[in-house]
Amino acid sequence: MSDKEKLYEGKAKILYRGDRPNTIIQYFKDDATAFNNVKKGTIAGKGVINNKITELIMTRLSQIGIPTAFIKRLSDREQLCHDVEIVPLEVIVRNTAAGTMSKTYGIEEGTRLRRPIIEFSLKDDDLGDPIIPENHILVLEIASEEELIEIMEMTSKINDYLRGLFAGIGLELIDFKLEFGRLSDGDDGHFLVLADEFSPDNCRLWDFETQEKMDKDRFRRDLGGEVEAYQEVARRLGVSLETEDE
Ligand code: TYD
Numbered sequence: 001m002s003d004k005e006k007l008y009e010g011k012a013k014i015l016y017r018g019d020r021p022n023t024i025i026q027y028f029k030d031d032a033t034a035f036n037n038v039k040k041g042t043i044a045g046k047g048v049i050n051n052k053i054t055e056l057i058m059t060r061l062s063q064i065g066i067p068t069a070f071i072k073r074l075s076d077r078e079q080l081c082h083d084v085e086i087v088p089l090e091v092i093v094r095n096t097a098a099g100t101m102s103k104t105y106g107i108e109e110g111t112r113l114r115r116p117i118i119e120f121s122l123k124d125d126d127l128g129d130p131i132i133p134e135n136h137i138l139v140l141e142i143a144s145e146e147e148l149i150e151i152m153e154m155t156s157k158i159n160d161y162l163r164g165l166f167a168g169i170g171l172e173l174i175d176f177k178l179e180f181g182r183l184s185d186g187d188d189g190h191f192l193v194l195a196d197e198f199s200p201d202n203c204r205l206w207d208f209e210t211q212e213k214m215d216k217d218r219f220r221r222d223l224g225g226e227v228e229a230y231q232e233v234a235r236r237l238g239v240s241l242e243t244e245d246e
Pocket of ligand 1: 035090092098099100101121129175176177201202203204
């Protein structure tokens with residue numbers, strides 16, 4: 001990868017310029033962080049697993065009509081994506097109370113919500129990704145009203161589909177985070193696409209039978225077995241982890 005122009009290095013991924021116009025390459029690292037970078041570590045092989053899980057999820061979502069930035073996987077750790085202008089919002093969906101929601105409201109983790117909740121955080125590490133209400137998003141012109149409506153419609157459809165997909169392999173989709181981007185239409189306009197990744201790094205998955213956590217909470221909470229949990233999610237999804245490089 002050293003000959004590629006590095007555009008940005010984040011906590012779990014590096015972005016390089018792609019070799020086609022208006023593309024980028026997402027390189028998935030093994031680095032793991034939690035609590036806004038306070039806890040740092042690595043999960044061996046995570047980058048390969050998350051790259052391949054993201055490929056599968058993005059491919060399936062595009063098949064149900066969700067436009068995505070994903071183009072194709074290039075190698076074990078790299079995928080080619082459209083270069084998009086990321087909407088600086090973390091779109092969080094909750095089906096069951098856990099994490100911040102449980103802590104904030106004193107609700108026991110695992111309490112099923114009457115209906116899914118979609119909430120937004122401002123994507124800004126320096127500010128600690130604060131929760132941002134819709135009227136603030138509109139007044140601060142972070143996204144337009146039309147965009148917010150579209151983001152919520154797409155997110156709801158993604159949640160319905162993914163809950164079913166994971167339920168089919170014995171996993172309950174507790175909550176997750178999405179990011180969207182604006183993709184140029186080649187003229188003056190742009191349209192919204194699902195961007196970034198979908199992996200056990202940014203969702204909570206609990207085994208229906210054992211209630212075991214199969215996601216990054218194993219790392220956040222020092223539960224151990226994170227490598228095995230990520231591998232098991234990949235295995236149940238039918239994602240091969242055989243190396244294809246070299
Ligand atoms: P949340 O409970 O708000 O935060 P935390 O994980 O710190 O308790 O997270 C809800 C879901 O969204 C969870 O699956 C993790 C994911 N998420 C991210 O991937 N990145 C983020 O920056 C945030 C805030 C959440």
